[in-house]
């Protein structure tokens with residue numbers, strides 16, 4: 001029974017590379033070290049999947065040969081005057097590279113899912129730059145960790161355990177057992193209050209928000225602060241939880257920046273937080289030796305979007321006058337960072353790249369796929385490992401399905417149901433090898449641990465064959481002309 | 482001398498027509514203008530495949546007046562880098578109108594798309610309807626190429642991030658504006674006669690913003706300086722009173738933000754600090 005070790009988990013942007021997997025008869029039977037999300041992907045990926053290429057004929061999706069499906073897709077794409085190529089965050093860098101080549105060949109617009117998650121982060125990084133480092137450095141050196149608008153306990157379950165509060169660094173101690181005690185005490189208290197509430201007629205006392213900052217924030221060991229609009233699981237274990245009013249993150253960040261510069265603020269509270277608390281928080285940030293600000297979609301997609309990140313980055317820049325501070329986006333899909341990186345090294349732009357004039361152009365809002373769809377400008381689309389029908393706004397979806405849709409995905413999704421051509425692909429990181437970028441821009445190898453079912457090609461092979469077929473069609477039309 | 486362009490059909494794909502400027506039309510015949518290249522999606526076409534062209538063309542850009550009749554809201558980059566002459570659009574127009582414009586005049590009867598007059602250096606743009614986001618803004622990721630001269634007047638509403646990284650010139654909006662008016666502004670003047678959705682002057686380091694209508698709040702990084710009875714903008718006197726704020730202190734900014742006192746009763750507490 002082969003145990004495969006050092007497997008990289010292809011689920012979230014933390015890209016844990018210490019997974020051990022037991023394989024029996026080409027089947028994953030046991031997974032060690034992964035979190036619930038990772039484990040269930042490794043164990044259950046094969047249950048519900050596509051196995052045969054499908055083509056829509058007379059309004060119905062019918063099984064077809066791979067050759068036929070490739071030809072049909074190439075015809076659609078070669079014919080299109082403004083095609084879009086979207087997805088890419090759940091596939092390997094190698095496939096993305098072929099996708100970019102295809103986009104150039106057909107004069108299309110290629111965009112990845114950052115358009116709807118961390119696109120604003122990218123825009124503001126281009127505006128003001130940013131200082132960052134690797135997760136390993138954070139693990140060994142950071143003594144202050146802030147999660148802003150991000151809930152790693154649920155979305156990146158092993159992030160805290162591997163890189164921040166729950167792990168002991170080589171140069172930075174962490175009293176992680178305190179966090180565990182904190183967590184169980186908090187849960188017990190919640191249970192008790194709930195029991196009290198259920199058993200008595202009187203209203204149970206609510207947990208009062210503490211006015212000042214807890215003394216634990218001033219200790220030497222690693223500290224963790226969570227800023228969010230509501231109490232999340234991650235907030236439960238933090239040393240301090242700062243609750244801000246929804247859509248007011250920008251004001252809080254701006255106020256913190258002014259306080260870090262020793263300026264006075266004319267207000268008493270900002271976004272429901274007393275200015276004294278913010279003052280103390282600014283002092284904690286200035287006083288740390290190595291601070292890190294992780295931000296999530298709670299910040300990039302709340303009101304202000306790119307400006308929230310813009311000012312967060314500027315705050316970190318200001319903090320570097322006093323101490324070492326870095327900032328990092330909490331990327332969701334396992335290779336969304338890779339799709340930005342590959343796109344940047346191939347075209348100069350990280351997402352929303354428009355090849356319609358034969359060379360790359362970039363202007364999110366104008367060349368981003370959601371906006372193009374909302375305006376109804378595209379006339380065909382290729383979707384790779386993504387499900388825009390389930391996630392895009394209604395008007396955009398209507399315009400998407402009005403035109404031919406080609407989907408490459410291992411799993412059936414609402415988008416595959418609406419598609420005109422569907423390719424079943426193999427799972428990257430389980431049935432196909434490749435490369436992916438972790439959220440801190442560290443490339444990691446994805447392993448092949450089992451054989452794919454026969455007939456399921458990898459995303460890269462499918463794209464290569466479509467590209468070859470498109471080139472063939474172009475040659476044919478050129479000869480006829 | 483007037484050249485008239487009329488779209489031959491409704492466009493679905495984005496059309497990029499940088500060539501529609503007095504500068505590239507000047508001294509050409511109607512036929513030559515018809516042969517200028519435009520993009521429709523990823524197909525290169527000549528202008529007369531998409532537009533009918535007629536009229537007389539002046540020899541120099543300042544003698545050319547381009548009139549466009551019909552809906553051109555999918556047509557982008559009209560008037561790019563124009564230096565003289567006039568463009569009149571009777572209808573709605575698409576993104577990037579008058580981008581990097583240096584001189585001359587553009588008049589729009591209908592609405593204009595986003596990036597109106599972005600990176601503008603001189604000249605006048607007047608829009609009778611509404612404008613989109615990023616009016617008079619900088620190119621993405623560029624902190625030095627904001628609007629650096631000229632005048633933009635919008636009679637309707639404008640969207641978010643108007644005057645982003647603005648360095649010089651004047652923008653007037655008679656209707657309402659979205660958020661982040663004058664974000665990262667370095668100099669220049671923005672006047673909003675209607676209401677603002679807030680966060681005006683975020684991260685500004687210089688320049689002047691006047692809001693005559695209401696604002697939901699003022700950013701915490703602005704400090705109140707005085708109450709002024711009126712503001713003078715380019716010779717035009719705006720009757721107040723106005724609260725004068727200075728900021729953005731997060732950027733050590735010296736920008737001036739005037740907010741109408743009459744329309745913002747909720748800012749009264751600032752008076753104690755004056």
Ligand code: SF4
Nearest residue numbers: 009012016035038158
């Ligand atoms: S934290 Fe993310 S990468 Fe790590 S095992 Fe869980 S899902 Fe996989």
